[in-house]
């Protein structure tokens with residue numbers, strides 16, 4: 681069986697990655713599998729351990745790094761985030777296209793490791809404007825003013841990293857963005873098939 685794609689998906693906090701992923705996951709022919717990350721940040725209301733993230737302590741996270749269990753990891757606004765390697769490998773070898781929703785620091789690590797892997801694609805989601813992004817982060821209102829500021833500063837930094845990605849999609853309309861991303865994934869799947 682042909683190995684599935686590894687899809688690196690990034691974009692600044694508040695850009696709407698979650699909404700888009702939820703919609704993409706419902707499109708069956710994309711054969712997507714979401715890689716659940718490990719994090720040391722606090723659980724937000726409505727989040728479920730093992731579904732949105734594996735919520736762990738800093739000690740547990742550092743042990744996972746030490747034991748070589750993470751494909752990549754990064755610190756994002758004072759907390760650790762990382763991708764458990766085993767799950768990604770298992771699902772790819774089962775033929776699923778594994779979606780990593782990760783920040784630009786982690787994405788760079790993955791791209792460096794996968795630079796000879798044609799089955800790795802990278803997509804960056806941009807907001808229509810910074811004003812819109814700020815409004816979205818504030819609308820979420822789950823964070824303190826300090827965290828909102830840190831996330832906005834981080835967003836500005838992340839937007840400077842878009843050149844590393846193969847595809848840039850603007851989220852000015854959720855359904856259009858979903859269609860564009862689905863098209864990118866289908867084309868990559870076709871390319872892998874053609875080359876087999």
Ligand code: 5GP
Nearest residue numbers: 717718753754756761762763781782783786
């Ligand atoms: P949030 O706290 O809003 O859920 O996520 C904050 C940021 O961390 C987002 O940009 C998200 O893409 C990123 N992130 C989530 N999981 C991972 C991961 O496993 N690794 C890395 N490097 N970043 C992650």
